[in-house]
C-alpha cells in the first residue's frame with residue numbers, strides 16, 4: 682500500500698509535467714487543468730486538505746474581521762448569528778476570500794495584474810472584502826449577492842471604501858446566479874470577474890456557470906478561489922466549466938506570502954474561443 686509521502690511525491694512529479702500558460706489579464710504562468718479527475722487527484726494528494734486547519738485567517742464567531750490591505754486598516758462586519766439561518770453562507774468571511782483579496786493586492790504590487798480602471802464584477806460577495814480590495818486597488822467594482830445579503834455587504838463597502846481613501850468606485854447590487862441579468866451588468870462586459878468560495882454545492886454549480894457564461898466575454902478574466910472541502914463538487918464544477926473555459930491553477934508561490942493555505946485553491950479562467 683502506498684503511504685502519503687509516496688502519493689505526494691508521485692503527485693508532485695505529475696504536477697511538474699503539467700503544461701503552463703498565461704491566461705487573460707494575469708501575467709504569470711499558471712498550470713493548465715487538463716482533466717477534472719486528474720486535477721482533483723493532484724490537489725488532494727499534494728495539499729492533503731482534510732488534514733489541514735480550516736479558518737486560518739478568519740473567526741466565524743467574531744462580529745468583525747480586521748485586516749490591513751492597500752495601506753488601509755479594514756474592518757469587515759460579520760453576522761455570526763445569521764449563519765444559523767438555512768442557506769445563509771456569506772454572513773461571515775471565509776479563508777478563500779482573504780486569500781483572493783490579498784492575492785489581488787500582491788499581484789498588483791508585483792506588477793502581474795492591473796486593476797486600475799478595470800470593470801469588475803464580484804459574484805457571491807458575502808461580506809465584501811474581495812470587492813473592497815479591488816476598488817481600493819483602483820477598479821470599478823460591482824459587488825453582487827442574493828437580495829437578502831446586500832445590507833451587510835453595503836455596510837462593509839460604505840465603511841471601508843466609500844468613507845475611506847477611495848480610489849476606484851463601488852456598486853452593490855443583486856445578482857442571483859442563473860437568473861436573467863440586468864443589461865447594465867452586461868454592457869460593457871466586465872474585464873474581471875471575482876468569486877471566492879462560490880463552488881460549494883452541486884446544486885449551485887450549474888446556475889453559477891450559467892451566469893459565468895453570460896457575463897464573460899473573450900476579454901474577461903475570472904479569478905476563483907475555493908475552499909477544498911468537497912472533492913466531488915469541485916470535480917463536477919471542473920467537468921462542466923472546462924466545456925467553456927480554459928482553467929489554470931495559480932501556484933501558491935504566486936499568492937501573498939502571508940496568506941497561503943493548503944485548504945484553499947486559486948484558479949484563473951478564460952472563455953475558450
Ligand SMILES: C[S@@+](CC[C@H](N)C(=O)[O-])C[C@H]1O[C@@H](n2cnc3c(N)ncnc32)[C@H](O)[C@@H]1O
Pocket residue numbers: 770771772773774775777778779804805806807808809825826827830856857858876877878879881885888
Ligand atoms: C460561502 S459564501 C462566500 C462569501 C464570500 N465570497 C467569502 O469568500 O467570504 C457563498 C456566497 O455566495 C452567495 N450565493 C449563494 N448562492 C447564490 C446564488 N444563487 N446567487 C447569488 N449568490 C449566491 C451567498 O449568499 C454567499 O455570499
